[in-house]
Amino acid sequence: MPSLFDPITLGAVEAPNRIIMAPLTRGRADRDAVPTDIMVEYYTQRASAGLIISEATGISREGLGWPFAPGLWTDAQVAAWKPVTDSVHAAGGRIVAQLWHMGRQGHSSVYETQPVSSSVTATEGQAHTFEGKKDFEVARPLETNEIPRLLNDYELATKNALAAGFDGVQIHAANGYLIDQFLRDNANFRTDEYGGGIENRVRLLREVAERVISVAGADRVSVRLSPNGDSQGVDDSNPEALFTAAAKALSDLGIAFLELREPGPDGTFGKTDVPKLSPAIRKVFNGVLIVNSDYTTVEEAQAELDSGNADAITFGRTFIANPDLPERLRTGAPLAKDDAKTWYSQGPEGYIDYPALETANA
Numbered sequence: 001m002p003s004l005f006d007p008i009t010l011g012a013v014e015a016p017n018r019i020i021m022a023p024l025t026r027g028r029a030d031r032d033a034v035p036t037d038i039m040v041e042y043y044t045q046r047a048s049a050g051l052i053i054s055e056a057t058g059i060s061r062e063g064l065g066w067p068f069a070p071g072l073w074t075d076a077q078v079a080a081w082k083p084v085t086d087s088v089h090a091a092g093g094r095i096v097a098q099l100w101h102m103g104r105q106g107h108s109s110v111y112e113t114q115p116v117s118s119s120v121t122a123t124e125g126q127a128h129t130f131e132g133k134k135d136f137e138v139a140r141p142l143e144t145n146e147i148p149r150l151l152n153d154y155e156l157a158t159k160n161a162l163a164a165g166f167d168g169v170q171i172h173a174a175n176g177y178l179i180d181q182f183l184r185d186n187a188n189f190r191t192d193e194y195g196g197g198i199e200n201r202v203r204l205l206r207e208v209a210e211r212v213i214s215v216a217g218a219d220r221v222s223v224r225l226s227p228n229g230d231s232q233g234v235d236d237s238n239p240e241a242l243f244t245a246a247a248k249a250l251s252d253l254g255i256a257f258l259e260l261r262e263p264g265p266d267g268t269f270g271k272t273d274v275p276k277l278s279p280a281i282r283k284v285f286n287g288v289l290i291v292n293s294d295y296t297t298v299e300e301a302q303a304e305l306d307s308g309n310a311d312a313i314t315f316g317r318t319f320i321a322n323p324d325l326p327e328r329l330r331t332g333a334p335l336a337k338d339d340a341k342t343w344y345s346q347g348p349e350g351y352i353d354y355p356a357l358e359t360a361n362a
Helices: 037-045 073-088 143-162 178-183 198-216 239-253 278-284 300-307 325-331
Strands: 008-010 013-015 019-021 050-058 095-100 169-172 223-227 257-261 288-292 312-315
Touching: 008 019, 008 288, 037 073, 050 257, 073 095, 095 143, 143 169, 143 198, 169 198, 178 198, 178 239, 178 278, 198 223, 223 239, 239 257, 239 278, 257 278, 257 312, 278 288, 300 312
Parallel strands: 019 050, 019 312, 050 095, 095 169, 169 223, 223 257, 257 288, 288 312
Antiparallel strands: 008 013
């Protein structure tokens, strides 16, 4: 079985190790979703990852409801991402852009329009806004004749990601966001070709993947799914049937890799007793499979590789406070602890001030 520190081919990307940086929303762009200068340093510090998957990045104003998150729909955003990718590459790294449409998970004060979703639904709880937390709003359903416009938004964001120098893109189809809202039957009550049975509910994911592939090529496209249990209020009555069908559709398209976020009963960001579906998905997905959620040690991660369920591991919050995480894992060095109070703040504190090993030991 491969080691966590062995190289791996991820479509068109040759990764030097199997320690992948998971997408992490950090809220350091400006109000127009334009990346800022400190984002260059943040990503460059973490260039030793086998691959960096960028923070979730909006495909449109309609799709980006998180304050101070970045986008990829304007020329200014593309120009501001370019120094990030150039610097990561200069440091020997590789980086792909995660493409995000939040659906009902944002607020109109950020979207500048009513949230959209698969159906007329609302998430319980409160959304992040520029003015603080506000109650989630009832979303309106995307009309069938609006789907082509949505696909065009994914196409433009993909073109912009490549123009900005990213090595590829990841379609965010997990965590209760728009595509997940179409996939799962507790959020999708449509009666058109995008609702009802599993084949119809998978349709939007497949069409988005096909459109993105038409721009970037299958070897530069990946997808993130969260197949087991509730995710921000989105769930399904038959997750194994649904997500094996989704994975099979993506396998047939030949994407570079599939990433699965699979929390357990003791998860630190969402908990579920629903068994992990990676073993079932492994049987139908023929490409590189990557798993994620609460991996913090070499032993835990290596056990997944040894089991054959996964080919690589995405590490999330451990990368926040440990910019040189691969080296720390390789040498058994202690891991620094991140500060949750600065996850989404706008300044350098808790963002670019976590030291690497040689700095910490100086």
